[in-house]
Structures are given as C-alpha cells and as structure tokens.
Amino acid sequence: MALPNSNIIIPRRSIAGMEGMWAKMWDPPTESNPITPERLNPTNPVPDFVGTLIGRPPATPNTLDLELLDGLTLPAWDGVNIDFMTFGNKDIPLASGGTFPGTTIRVPRGVIFHATTKGKGPPPHTIHWHGMEPTPMNDGVGHTSMEIGDYTYQWQPNFIGSYFYHCHRNTVQHFEMGLYGFLIIEPPDAYTPGGGNNPGGYPRRTAANTSAFPQFPGFQAGEISPADPHAYTIPYDYEALWVCDDVDSFWHNVVGQEAKAFYPSILTRPGVDDQFFHGHFHDFNADYWYITGVSVDGGYQGSTGTIPPNVVVPMDLNSGVTGMQVSINAQTGKTILVRCLCASYNSMRVTFPVDVVIIAWDGRALGVPPFGRYSRAYKVPAGTSIRMSVARRFDALIRSTTSVNDFATVEFINTRGENVPGREQIVKTALIPIVIN
Amino acid sequence: MKRRDFIKYGMGGLATLVVGTKMPWLMDNPAYAAVQTQNLNFTITDAVKEMVTHEPGNNQATCYFWIYRSNSPAFPPDCPGPQIYTTVGDTINISITNELDEDHALFIPGMYNSGPIAPGATVTGTFRPNRAGSYLYYDNLNTPVNRVMGLHGALIVMPANLHGTRAGGSHRLTPYDRPTPAVQQLFDDFGRAPWWPGLAWEQGDPAANPPTPPFRQYVWLNHQASPVLFNEVGNAAPGTGARIPANFMDGFISDPFIATSNDPRLLLTVPAVPLNDTFNRLPHFFTICGQSGHFSHNHPAITPMNRVGEPCVVHVLNAGLWTHSMHLHANHFYITCVNGRVQSNLLWVDTFTSKPMDIYDMVIPYMRPPDIPNVRGIGRADAGLPAGLGTTWPPQQEFDVHQPKVGTTKISFLNPGTLIDIAQRQSPLVYPMHDHSEASQTAQGGNYNCGLIAGMTIIGDRNTPGWREFPRDADFDMMLTLGNGAPVTKPGGGTDP
Numbered sequence: 033m034a035l036p037n038s039n040i041i042i043p044r045r046s047i048a049g050m051e052g053m054w055a056k057m058w059d060p061p062t063e064s065n066p067i068t069p070e071r072l073n074p075t076n077p078v079p080d081f082v083g084t085l086i087g088r089p090p091a092t093p094n095t096l097d098l099e100l101l102d103g104l105t106l107p108a109w110d111g112v113n114i115d116f117m118t119f120g121n122k123d124i125p126l127a128s129g130g131t132f133p134g135t136t137i138r139v140p141r142g143v144i145f146h147a148t149t150k151g152k153g154p155p156p157h158t159i160h161w162h163g164m165e166p167t168p169m170n171d172g173v174g175h176t177s178m179e180i181g182d183y184t185y186q187w188q189p190n191f192i193g194s195y196f197y198h199c200h201r202n203t204v205q206h207f208e209m210g211l212y213g214f215l216i217i218e219p220p221d222a223y224t225p226g227g228g229n230n231p232g233g234y235p236r237r238t239a240a241n242t243s244a245f246p247q248f249p250g251f252q253a254g255e256i257s258p259a260d261p262h263a264y265t266i267p268y269d270y271e272a273l274w275v276c277d278d279v280d281s282f283w284h285n286v287v288g289q290e291a292k293a294f295y296p297s298i299l300t301r302p303g304v305d306d307q308f309f310h311g312h313f314h315d316f317n318a319d320y321w322y323i324t325g326v327s328v329d330g331g332y333q334g335s336t337g338t339i340p341p342n343v344v345v346p347m348d349l350n351s352g353v354t355g356m357q358v359s360i361n362a363q364t365g366k367t368i369l370v371r372c373l374c375a376s377y378n379s380m381r382v383t384f385p386v387d388v389v390i391i392a393w394d395g396r397a398l399g400v401p402p403f404g405r406y407s408r409a410y411k412v413p414a415g416t417s418i419r420m421s422v423a424r425r426f427d428a429l430i431r432s433t434t435s436v437n438d439f440a441t442v443e444f445i446n447t448r449g450e451n452v453p454g455r456e457q458i459v460k461t462a463l464i465p466i467v468i469n
Numbered sequence: 470m471k472r473r474d475f476i477k478y479g480m481g482g483l484a485t486l487v488v489g490t491k492m493p494w495l496m497d498n499p500a501y502a503a504v505q506t507q508n509l510n511f512t513i514t515d516a517v518k519e520m521v522t523h524e525p526g527n528n529q530a531t532c533y534f535w536i537y538r539s540n541s542p543a544f545p546p547d548c549p550g551p552q553i554y555t556t557v558g559d560t561i562n563i564s565i566t567n568e569l570d571e572d573h574a575l576f577i578p579g580m581y582n583s584g585p586i587a588p589g590a591t592v593t594g595t596f597r598p599n600r601a602g603s604y605l606y607y608d609n610l611n612t613p614v615n616r617v618m619g620l621h622g623a624l625i626v627m628p629a630n631l632h633g634t635r636a637g638g639s640h641r642l643t644p645y646d647r648p649t650p651a652v653q654q655l656f657d658d659f660g661r662a663p664w665w666p667g668l669a670w671e672q673g674d675p676a677a678n679p680p681t682p683p684f685r686q687y688v689w690l691n692h693q694a695s696p697v698l699f700n701e702v703g704n705a706a707p708g709t710g711a712r713i714p715a716n717f718m719d720g721f722i723s724d725p726f727i728a729t730s731n732d733p734r735l736l737l738t739v740p741a742v743p744l745n746d747t748f749n750r751l752p753h754f755f756t757i758c759g760q761s762g763h764f765s766h767n768h769p770a771i772t773p774m775n776r777v778g779e780p781c782v783v784h785v786l787n788a789g790l791w792t793h794s795m796h797l798h799a800n801h802f803y804i805t806c807v808n809g810r811v812q813s814n815l816l817w818v819d820t821f822t823s824k825p826m827d828i829y830d831m832v833i834p835y836m837r838p839p840d841i842p843n844v845r846g847i848g849r850a851d852a853g854l855p856a857g858l859g860t861t862w863p864p865q866q867e868f869d870v871h872q873p874k875v876g877t878t879k880i881s882f883l884n885p886g887t888l889i890d891i892a893q894r895q896s897p898l899v900y901p902m903h904d905h906s907e908a909s910q911t912a913q914g915g916n917y918n919c920g921l922i923a924g925m926t927i928i929g930d931r932n933t934p935g936w937r938e939f940p941r942d943a944d945f946d947m948m949l950t951l952g953n954g955a956p957v958t959k960p961g962g963g964t965d966p
Contacts, residue, residue, distance in 0.1 A: 035517060035531070035533060035700060035703070036515065036533050036700065036703030036704050038514075038515045038516055038517050038533065038703075040514065040515065040516035040517065040536075040538075040546050041516070041517055041518075041519070042516050042517070042518035042519065042534075042545070042546055042547055042548070043519050044519040044520070044521070044523055044764075045760075045764055046882075047763065047882055048882045048883045049882075049883075049944055049947050049948075050763075050767065050944050050947070050948055051879060051881065051882050051889055051891055051944075052873070052889075052890070052891035052892060052893050052944055053763060053767050053893065053944060053945075053948065054763045055873075055879065055891050056872075056873070056891075056893050057762055057763045057766060057767075057917075057918045058762075058763070058917065058918065058919075059917065060917070060918075061872045061873040061874075061877075061893075063872065066870070066872075069864055069866035069867035069870060070842075070853075070856035070857060070859075070860075070861045070864050070865075070866050070867060071856065071857075072842060072854060072856055072861070141846060141847070142845070142846030142847070143846075144842055160798075161840075162796070162819070163801075163819050164840045165798065165799050165800060165801075165838035165839050165840045165841075166838060166840045166841050167838065167841055167864045167867050167898065168867070168895060168898050168899055168900060169867055169870065169895060171798055171799070171900065173798065173900070173901055174917075175766075175901070175917075175918050176899045176900060176901060176924075177872055177895065178872045186842070187840045187841070187842070188840055188841070188842040188843065188846050189840055189846075190839040190840050190843075190846050190847055190848040191839065191848055202907070202910060202916040202917045202918065203901075203903050203907065203910040203917075203918065203920070203922070204903070204905055204906065204907045204910060205907045205910070205916060207905075207907075208907050220846075256847050257845065257847065258845055258846065258847070282726075282728075286728075286738075286740065286742060287735075287742070289738040289739060289740075290732075290734055290735055290737070290738040290742075292734065293730070293732060293734065293735055293738075293742075294730070294732050294911075294914070294915040294916050295915075295916065295917055296522075296915060296916070296917055296919075298879065300879060300880050301879060301880035301881075301882065301885065302879050302880075302882060302891070303523075303882045304880075304882065306522075306523070308522050308913070308915055309730070309731055309732035309915045310729050310730065310731045310732070310746055310748070310913045310914055310915055311729055311730050311732065311911070311913070311914040311915045311916070312726070312727065312728055312729045312730065312914045313907055313908065313910075313911040313914050313915070313916050314751055314752065314753040314755075314908050314909075314911050314913075314914045315726050315727075315729075315749065315751050315908065315914065316906070316907065316908045317726055374794075377905075377906040377907065377908065379792055379794075379822065379824075393816050393817070393818050394801065394816075394817075394818040394819045394820060395801075395819070396801055396816075396817040396818065398814070398816070402662065402663075402664040403664065403817060403848065404817065405654065406651040406652075406654055406655050406803065406815040406817075407651070407814050407815050407816060407817065408814055410814060419822070420822065421792060421793075421794035421820070421822040421905075422794040422820075422905040422906050423794055423796050423819075423820040423905035424794065424818070424820045424821075424822070446722075447791055447792035447793075447794075447906060447908075448721075448722040448723065448751075448790065448791050448792075449718070449722040449723070449790060449791075449825075450791075450792040450824050450825065451792070451824035451825045451826065451827070452613070452718070452722070452790050452825050455718055455722055455790075
C-alpha cells in the first residue's frame with residue numbers, strides 16, 4: 033500500500049561523531065574472559081555449604097559455577113515438547129545439565145559474591161542480576177559493557193529481599209527462552225548456625241518492618257549494621273516461591289533453533305551499511321504457562337489450570353535449603369512467606385483467599401529505615417487483587433489461625449489492550465493450592 | 470529562527486515549550502531546545518518519520534503519523550508534539566489549526582477541551598492550569614485512533630511556589646502543590662539526611678562540568694507505532710476502514726501472527742523458517758519521546774546523566790495501547806505520583822507498570838549503585854573496599870577498560886575516507902532502563918537494541934572528594950553537550966543513493 037501523501041518528512045537524527053555509541057547498542061562487543069576489575073576475594077559461604085550437603089565441594093571455593101547455556105526440552109502438560117535455554121549449575125549434579133527455572137541462588141547480605149560463567153553453545157550471553165546494582169561490567173548488560181561466554185561476576189548484596197537473574201541478551205529475549213532463576217538475599221548470618229538460624233531449612237528470616245502487624249511474632253527492630261544482622265527482620269516458618277511465566281511455543285521451538293535469529297550487525301560504516309533483519313519478536317503470543325517450572329494444565333488461551341498439591345523444590349536447587357514450597361501446605365498459627373515474581377511477558381493479577389501483608393517490593397522492604405521511612409508494609413485483604421507486570425516481585429506474609437483449603441489465583445493478562453476499555457484480555461488462570469491445617 | 474537555535478534542534482535537543490513563567494533551569498540546559506512563549510500555536514497535520522533502523526534502498530523504516538506541530542515558535546515537526554512545561558496559575562493562550570481531512574481536537578483532562586475542529590478550521594482558547602502534575606495532551610476524538618496515530622504530547626505543570634513563594638518554612642520544594650508527608654519527607658531529606666548526601670532536588674551546581682541544573686526532571690512518553698496500520702489509516706476515508714476504532718484496535722492489539730523474517734540464516738534452521746517480509750498490523754516500533762535505541766538511550770534530555778547525589782524526577786506517560794514494564798538498572802526509584810494521586814506510601818522499586826494512558830512520576834535518588842562492594846554493605850554511602858591500587862569506588866580499573874577495545878576501527882559516518890576508533894570507555898557509568906518484555910525491545914521485529922529503552926548514566930560522584938566528574942571520552946562529551954555532528958543522518962542504511 034502506498035504511503036499516504038504528506039509533505040513533511042521527519043528525518044532520523046544524526047549519529048555523526050557517535051559511531052561508537054551507535055555500534056555498541058546495535059551490536060554489542062563480545063569479549064572472551066575479560067578480567068574482573070577491582071577484583072576481591074569472594075566470601076560467599078553458600079557454595080561451600082551446599083557442597084558439604086551434597087558431598088561435592090565447589091570447583092572454586094565461595095564461588096558459583098554457572099554455565100551459559102544448556103538446552104533443555106521439557107514436555108508441557110499436554111505432552112508437547114517445549115525447548116528451553118537454561119542455566120546449568122556445574123557444581124550441583126542435579127542442575128549440571130540445566131534446570132527451568134535455574135537454581136535458586138541464596139546469598140547473605142554483605143558478602144562478596146562471585147559467579148564464574150562458562151560459555152557453552154552459541155554465544156553471546158550475559159548474566160544480569162536483576163535488582164542488584166553493581167558496576168556496569170558486573171551488571172551483565174551487553175550494550176553497556178560486553179557480551180561474554182566466560183567471566184567472573186562480582187557484587188556485594190546490600191539489601192535483603194527477592195531478586196532474580198537472567199541473560200540480558202537482546203535485553204530480555206533469552207529471559208523468555210528460560211535463561212533465568214530466582215535470587216534471594218538473606219540476613220548476613222543466614223548460613224551461620226546458632227542464634228536461632230537454620231542454614232539448611234526453616235525458620236529463616238527476611239527483611240521487614242511489621243511493627244503495625246503484631247500477629248507475626250519475632251519481628252526485631254534495631255539498627256541496621258553488620259553487628260546487628262537481625263535488625264528489621266522477621267522469622268518465617270514456611271516459604272513458597274511463585275515464579276509465574278508464559279511461553280510462546282513458536283518462539284521456543286522454531287526460532288530458538290537459530291539462537292542468533294534476526295541479530296543485526298555492524299559492517300564497515302556505522303549508520304550507513306548496518307545489517308538489520310526483519311522478524312517477529314514484536315509479536316508474542318503465549319500458549320503455555322508455568323508456575324516455578326510446573327506447566328499449568330487445563331488448556332490453552334482463556335483456560336484455567338491447577339498446580340498440583342505438595343510441590344516442593346529440592347534442596348539441591350535451592351542453595352541447600354530443604355522444604356521450599358510451590359503449592360502451600362502449612363500449619364495454622366505459623367508464618368508463611370510467599371515470594372512472587374512475574375516472569376511472564378503477560379501482566380498478572382494475583383488474588384489470595386486469605387489476608388496477606390505485603391512486606392516488600394523488588395527487594396526493598398517497606399518501612400525499613402532509613403531508605404524505607406517513606407513507606408510501610410500494608411495489608412491486602414482476601415479477595416483483593418495485586419496487579420503486577422513482568423520483572424516485578426512482591427514478598428507477602430500469611431498467618432492463619434483457622435484452617436484454609438483454597439487456592440490463590442494468578443490471572444495472566446495480555447499486555448496488548450490492558451486497561452483499554454473492552455479490550456483487556458485474561459489469557460490464562462492458574463490456581464495454586466493453599467492448604468493450612 | 471536564530472542559527473544557534475537551529476543547531477540545537479538539529480543536534481536533537483528535545484523540542485520543549487516553556488509557557489508562561491520562565492524556567493531558567495530548563496532553558497539554560499542545552500539538552501533541551503527550550504523556547505519560552507505565552508501562546509501555543511499548533512497545526513494538526515501529518516508526517517512521515519524515518520524510524521530508528523533506517524532501511525537500505527526503498528526505506529521501509531518509515532512510519533506515517535498524525536502530529537501536533539508548533540508553528541510559533543517554529544519547531545521541526547515530530548511525533549510526539551513538543552513537550553510543554555508550564556506553571557500553576559499561568560494563563561495559556563492556544564490556537565489550533567486542523568489541516569487534516571476530518572475533525573480533530575486537543576484535550577487536556579480537567580484543563581482544556583478544544584472540541585471538534587473541522588478540517589481547515591482554527592480554534593482559539595485560553596486555559597489556566599490549577600494543579601501541578603504530569604498530563605497527556607491529546608486528540609480525544611474517535612478514541613483511541615487519533616491519539617495513537619500520534620496526536621499527543623506531554624504537559625508538565627510545575628507548582629507556583631517553584632518561583633519564589635516558598636510555602637513551608639524549612640521544607641524543600643517538590644513537584645507538587647500538596648505533597649503528602651512521605652513525599653515531602655523524601656524531598657526534605659535529599660541533601661540533608663546522612664543517607665542522602667549531595668544536592669536537594671531544588672539545588673543545582675553551576676560549578677560542575679556540565680553545570681547541574683536544579684529541579685532535574687525528564688519525560689518518558691511511551692508509544693508504539695504500527696507502520697502498516699497507520700498507513701491504512703492515512704489512506705482510508707474518514708469514518709471508514711482502519712479509521713473505525715474497532716477495526717483499528719483489532720489490528721493494533723490482536724492482528725494475527727505472521728512469521729515475518731528476511732533473515733537468510735533462518736532458511737538453514739530445522740525446521741526452516743521461510744522468508745516472509747510481510748508485517749502484520751501490530752506495532753513494530755516502540756518509542757520513548759519519539760525515539761528508540763541509541764537515540765533515546767544516548768540522549769541527555771531523555772536519559773538522565775547526573776552525578777551521585779543529584780536526585781531527579783522522571784514523568785512517565787503511555788499514549789499507546791500496550792503495557793510496558795519499565796525496569797531501571799543502577800538505582801531503585803520511588804513512585805511519588807500515580808494517575809494524579811500523590812502517593813502516601815512510596816514504593817521503592819526497580820520496575821513499574823506503565824499501562825495504556827497511565828501517568829506516574831518516579832524519583833531516582835542517584836545514590837551510588839548500592840551493590841558495588843563497600844565497607845559495611847548496608848546500602849549507605851560508605852567507602853569502597855581496597856582493590857588493586859585503589860578501592861572498589863570509584864571503580865578506577867573499570868574506568869580504564871574499553872569495550873569495544875581500543876583499536877576497533879570502522880569508517881567514519883561523515884567521511885568515507887576516514888577510519889575512526891569506535892572503542893568505548895567504561896566511564897562514565899552507563900546503565901539501561903528498558904521495558905522487560907521482548908516485544909517492545911525490537912524494531913521491525915528484529916532485535917538488539919532498537920526498542921523502548923533509555924537509561925541512567927552516572928557522570929560523577931559529588932560525595933567522593935576529587936571525583937565530581939568521572940573520565941569522559943570525546944564522543945561522550947559531545948553527546949552530553951549536543952555540541953557537534955551533522956543534524957540529520959543521511960544517507961540511509963545500505964548503499965549510498
């Protein structure tokens with residue numbers, strides 16, 4: 033169809049003098065095993081703790097050993113095989129061939145964290161530690177640093193809470209393909225036995241200010257410092273991880289075969305002979321949905337499916353912590369922490385059958401001074417929805433004195449037409465069992 | 470237009486109108502092509518815009534738009550319309566001429582409604598903003614077609630007390646007439662509380678290089694553009710075809726999938742993806758303030774380029790029909806206002822939801838990225854840990870890394886006979902802000918890195934003595950001050966015409 037007649041042309045802006053900046057965004061530099069600047073000795077105790085549990089010390093002490101990437105084919109609820117790109121965790125036999133999602137990484141606040149990455153299969157990739165805020169080279173963004181196969185990432189987590197990690201290739205394309213996992217920052221002494229800590233299980237503690245919600249026992253105020261690891265934390269007896277994802281099987285099973293599909297490249301003269309391919313990555317149509325790796329059954333677009341009861345994450349895939357749940361099965365009068373990540377391009381509406389108290393968003397605990405003095409934890413009554421969109425996380429506390437045998441509802445909402453009258457579309461509903469006796 | 474002004478627009482200064490009371494902090498900032506006026510004088514017209522990728526040969530990277538064009542001052546046409554800053558209580562005169570073939574309008578919720586303007590007609594009016602905040606001005610006729618076709622822009626209303634009449638004793642200024650206690654506390658604490666060393670939002674620093682303006686603020690106006698559908702609208706008669714809202718939304722929101730690909734590598738995959746260069750009617754360009762990729766990420770009026778200790782405000786608006794989940798690296802940000810409601814519980818987040826027609830404000834504290842190793846590891850402005858000959862902050866070893874490496878050469882854009890080094894120094898510290906959904910990170914459905922993306926750049930640290938300015942290479946300096954280069958990229962990609 034001919035372009036409508038218009039006598040006004042709006043020209044593209046110039047890149048003259050900025051060829052390097054243009055080229056870096058268009059086709060990020062690829063580096064082979066660059067040196068980590070300002071390198072420190074790692075002090076993260078968790079890899080060694082896990083190594084003791086599974087009888088196999090980590091290849092490098094105090095260091096995670098991740099592989100980019102391992103292909104994985106997983107049957108969905110209907111038996112259809114879906115191809116994933118996943119992280120392999122080389123120190124853990126159960127995870128060495130990749131898992132979806134990747135292993136849950138737990139790190140105590142304040143330690144020096146190192147993760148070595150080894151490239152496998154077609155590069156390039158990166159690891160972005162979403163919510164961690166390190167230097168650009170350790171931020172894992174290709175167009176602001178480099179794309180890699182091998183590198184040692186370094187950072188020091190400063191805030192307790194819920195995060196995730198993912199490959200940042202083309203920003204978030206490989207994230208959709210499954211290259212991600214959950215990341216939890218815990219109190220500084222979470223892996224130090226004694227003082228009420230249980231490194232390999234529960235109860236554990238997380239950051240919160242629940243002074244307005246005395247129904248949750250054990251809250252400690254104080255002064256946040258290395259000397260007071262429990263200041264502004266609360267213990268929880270059960271933990272549930274809800275990583276809510278959607279998959280476009282065409283992206284996974286067809287395009288995923290050509291890992292560099294549509295990647296542009298810089299040829300000889302930036303801005304003049306750049307190579308650029310047309311494609312269809314503007315057109316995402318989810319047809320499968322997952323809660324923490326569990327395929328949601330019940331049909332395709334518009335259907336409702338149910339997560340089975342008693343889904344528990346093995347300790348090998350959870351930094352040595354036994355008992356983390358997906359479907360909740362708990363006792364009355366105990367504190368349950370739900371960590372929920374919207375890992376789906378679809379937006380979400382999460383509705384609990386019980387009252388919950390939101391204690392944190394995006395790894396920042398509400399009401400915790402000094403930076404949280406402008407906020408406070410808040411109650412979301414049973415039946416009231418929490419809306420979120422991709423990459424957002426909330427931490428919610430539940431404590432029920434009466435029995436509950438019900439479901440939390442996760443409604444996936446198409447981002448196309450969301451909030452547009454008559455056009456908002458719920459594409460899938462997932463029910464997650466909550467049983468409290 | 471003075472030649473100096475022309476150069477500012479040509480370099481890509483963000484076309485900005487300051488209506489009524491002068492705002493020197495904005496007008497003295499070279500990143501904005503700001504002009505002060507008492508009158509808005511707009512034409513509603515159409516335009517064809519060259520989008521981010523540039524195509525060889527018959528340039529397919531173009532998109533047809535309907536636009537608000539400022540006649541006087543005479544800004545170069547663009548989509549969106551000029552961003553407008555004004556002040557509570559100022560009187561704004563407006564004159565709008567419709568050059569298109571059906572009725573159009575200009576509407577600002579709660580403030581002004583032109584009503585239908587017939588083709589060829591001019592409507593004049595006056596309005597006085599009475600509440601500070603961020604607004605979308607747009608054509609509310611034939612909803613949502615006219616707005617999504619490009620007839621929209623951002624209007625920021627500043628509180629009257631920004632200009633001298635300080636209301637609250639020792640309180641600092643905020644972007645609002647009636648800040649909540651939490652918002653007032655946040656703005657009071659910047660530059661005063663020990664955990665926020667540096668400047669208050671209302672404070673600038675003329676001695677810095679470049680100078681730090683007070684009231685640092687930015688607009689991120691999100692939009693999605695569908696060349697196929699917008700073309701159909703342009704070619705349709707009024708009231709027919711793609712101009713009918715239901716048809717338009719069917720195309721924009723749920724047009725059937727097409728396996729578009731002109732990438733020959735996909736012929737080699739199993740199963741092979743046949744080449745098909747046809748696009749559906751979904752949007753396939755995604756813009757912030759009309760720009761994508763490099764043009765928004767490396768633009769100092771779109772991407773904040775400030776120092777640690779220089780907090781800023783970003784007004785985020787969405788004129789389209791798709792949701793974006795906006796993730797900022799390097800700093801969590803406070804949500805201070807959502808859809809006109811100044812917030813009383815300020816979430817401190819790294820991602821927030823921009824649904825169609827949503828308007829929210831975020832405050833970036835510009836703290837040192839907290840997970841860079843430091844003494845106590847509790848997020849405060851502590852010294853770095855010893856590393857090499859220095860410490861982890863500022864990261865001097867990283868400052869001296871180049872990616873690409875020094876010696877990576879390409880042919881100059883302006884001079885085909887000249888080789889240039891495209892090495893990029895890892896200083897200043899560059900971080901992205903992007904939608905977390907791949908669908909908006911593409912242009913023309915391809916990828917890397919032409920989509921809805923901006924960022925935050927840290928050009929120095931005013932809290933570490935001797936490091937107010939981080940090292941900058943010449944091209945970064947040029948970009949920062951919009952001080953060089955040709956106004957327009959020509960020729961297009963591919964072979965020279």
